[in-house]
Amino acid sequence: MLIDIKGLAREEGRLFRTLQASALRLEGDESLAEGPVEIGGDLEAVAKGILFSGTLKAQVRLECVRCLEPFRTILTPEFELLFTPKAEAAEGGEHQLHEEDCETWPAPEGRVDIARVAREQLILGMPGKALCRPDCPGLCPRCGANRNLKACECAPEPDPGTSPWKLSLVSRRESDPEGRT
Numbered sequence: 001m002l003i004d005i006k007g008l009a010r011e012e013g014r015l016f017r018t019l020q021a022s023a024l025r026l027e028g029d030e031s032l033a034e035g036p037v038e039i040g041g042d043l044e045a046v047a048k049g050i051l052f053s054g055t056l057k058a059q060v061r062l063e064c065v066r067c068l069e070p071f072r073t074i075l076t077p078e079f080e081l082l083f084t085p086k087a088e089a090a091e092g093g094e095h096q097l098h099e100e101d102c103e104t105w106p107a108p109e110g111r112v113d114i115a116r117v118a119r120e121q122l123i124l125g126m127p128g129k130a131l132c133r134p135d136c137p138g139l140c141p142r143c144g145a146n147r148n149l150k151a152c153e154c155a156p157e158p159d160p161g162t163s164p165w166k167l168s169l170v171s172r173r174e175s176d177p178e179g180r181t
């Protein structure tokens with residue numbers, strides 16, 4: 001979906017689009033977005049191009065790193081992009097980090113494929129460690145039971161404060177045959 005970013009910056013100063021998840025062409029592990037994906041923000045003409053201070057909003061399906069169960073959540077990553085008239089980022093990818101720490105994105109003839117921008121920002125906005133809830137107890141390391149669903153019969157894990165290593169040091173000293181009295 002090509003958008004006249006230059007015209008929008010001049011006339012409205014902002015951009016807002018709702019895209020179908022299928023338009024983002026997410027594939028494989030990235031096929032996580034469900035329902036419409038919203039992208040919007042302010043457009044500002046600057047010396048080097050057009051600055052887009054945007055937010056993405058998407059419902060995604062993720063897998064919890066602790067209990068491995070799928071869950072749904074809404075991601076709202078914020079980002080800043082500099083749409084540049086030149087295709088200066090041609091090598092290697094379609095964009096690159098700019099000196100000002102702002103990601104640049106080529107906008108030939110002032111136009112941008114907004115679905116590609118949304119796809120990129122959604123992938124960048126994915127959490128590294130997804131949790132179904134902040135205090136998810138995860139799977140039992142012994143029997144593998146999902147402790148969100150049932151409490152298993154396994155003994156609790158040993159307290160890391162009393163490691164076997166420390167215990168053996170103490171007991172060796174106590175049973176020292178030489179005695180240190």
Ligand SMILES: [Zn+2]
Nearest residue numbers: 064067132136
């Ligand atoms: Zn979980």
Ligand SMILES: [Zn+2]
Nearest residue numbers: 140143152154
């Ligand atoms: Zn267990």
